[in-house]
Amino acid sequence: MKKLFRHREIQLLAAIVALTLLIAVRFPIFIEPSSLGSVYTDTSILIILALGQMTVILTRCVDLSTSAVLALCGMIAAMLNSMYPDIPVILLVLLAIVAGGVLGAINGLLVWKLEMPPIVVTLGTMTVFRGVIFLLTNGKWINAHQMSDAFKALPRDSFIGIPVLSWASILVIVIMFVALGRTALGRSFFAVGGNANAAVYAGIDPGRTRFIAFVISGALSGLAGYLWISRYAVAYVDIALGFELDVVAACVIGGVSIAGGIGSVPGAVLGALFLGIIKNALPVINVSPFWQLAISGTVIIIAVAFNARAERKKGRVILRKAEVTA
């Protein structure tokens, strides 16, 4: 039991259950299945983005441009839909993913080929991508009536009682779980972030691996872009502004180390759910939504302090063991 609790994911799960129960004591309506289901659906986009972000952070980089990529890809999909309503929606989804991958590749190439610090690169591309949306649209909004019904309906369509939006995030979770845990490429993300020099000796090219991580993050942001815009049925320049902070926060809360090499798919998913529950619980418990920003800030700081302590402890234990065996 004690051993079980040492796992980061279990601790977080316990915290999430405790938080939910705490809310449920006062407001039982919150834990009705339909309510919990809608919390998950609401958090789906954050989960998808957090898994992309985690891949990047694992390689000791950070992608601050995710929400700008999301907005740009979503806008491209929405514009095409409003101009050519006959294009099948699935093609637009694929296009959004590819466009996201290309934008991610720009970040990745700058980090790989020019060895630029990822935080500067993505801060720069963040503003550039947002500006490009403005150039594309001249600042105009694309409203619900300009989008085709099929375009808006897809994320809400339900399949075996669960909306497609939730299915999309479940699919991404499964793919990322297998890809990060069971493939050579997935392990190389951990290797590069854990020790880039050692990774080179293991035959891994850190630059290339980081590039791939940025492409994955971009592609997932592109997918999230379509989902976001079709769900809220409106597209404009400032969509998802500042959402990248929530995404990084979800990763940090989920135990992903900002120094790279440490993290897990379940952790990032739980981190995102933790934020999602807080976000959805605030209106239920009658707290102004204006509190949300400060709460996520506080949670980030607490989580990162927690992570740092956990990582430090691990080092000590190994040393003690070595001394005992020596």
Added chain:
Amino acid sequence: MTTMTARQIPDRLKSGLERALKSWESLLFAVAVAIFVVNCFASPYFLDPWNLSDATYNFTEKALVALAMALVIISGEIDLSVAAIIALCSTLMGAALKMGAGPYELVAVGLVVGVACGAVNGWLITGLGLPSIVVTIGTMSLFRGISFIILGDKAYTGYPEAFSWFGQGYVWYVFTFELVLFVVMAILFYILLHRTSFGRLVFSIGNNQTAALFSGVKVARVKFILFMLTGLMSGVAAVCLTARLGSTRPSIATGLELEAITMVVLGGVNINGGSGSILGVVLAALIVGLVTFGLGLLNVPGIVMSIFTGLLLILVIAIPVILGKISRRRKAA
């Protein structure tokens, strides 16, 4: 991976004049002059002293923050929370105004809140040993979040006339208070970084933190001071910005951290720490100000200007790397 090339140590150093001419700062100076000349031809309204005086508002507040940010980045850290600190300072100044504070008390509130926010950052980073990028992402949400809690969708207005002087007043002829303040601060920061032992400590920490620690440098204390200094300068910027706008909304100064960091990096400060100069940052601030003012005269909307800022940030780092690669390849061939 990077190809390791043997570093060539010249037999003797180049002459002072040659080094000065080839330095990043002289390149920036040339660029600034070029932009100035282009602007003169692009718009007939550019070369008017009052217009130019107005133009300084494009960069003074950001540049005040950039001065302190330069020191933080040289020491190998980063502070993404500066814009949020400005928002919180401005909000609490507004709250103090509602409680009947006079203009000088308002300034005091702004500065004290700024230093306090910086101290929170500094404590989390040096006291708990957390990475500055995550801490300041967190405090960025926290500080701005507190502003949102206090203000919601409302705004504070009705700042007294005497207070507005800090953002709109003139010290002499066309020279605004903000511009004079910036020049004074730039000189103070130049002295602090380049002429005091504290400045040398900042460089030593940025170059090799472990070596600095083993040499007896109180690394944690220096960093703590640097974050407080950044908080203080954010407070100063908050006073100027609030006084200039005459109102406070929780979304005030959104994205200012990006522009401040752009100025610092454009000014030749190594984003990984260890090198940089205040002169470079001042010239970079001038360039950013001239570009935004010139584009403004040509009726380019603000968000398109931000594309230039973003591209500038990337190109400024990318071009030296590309040039270095080309020259290395040429040497190898």
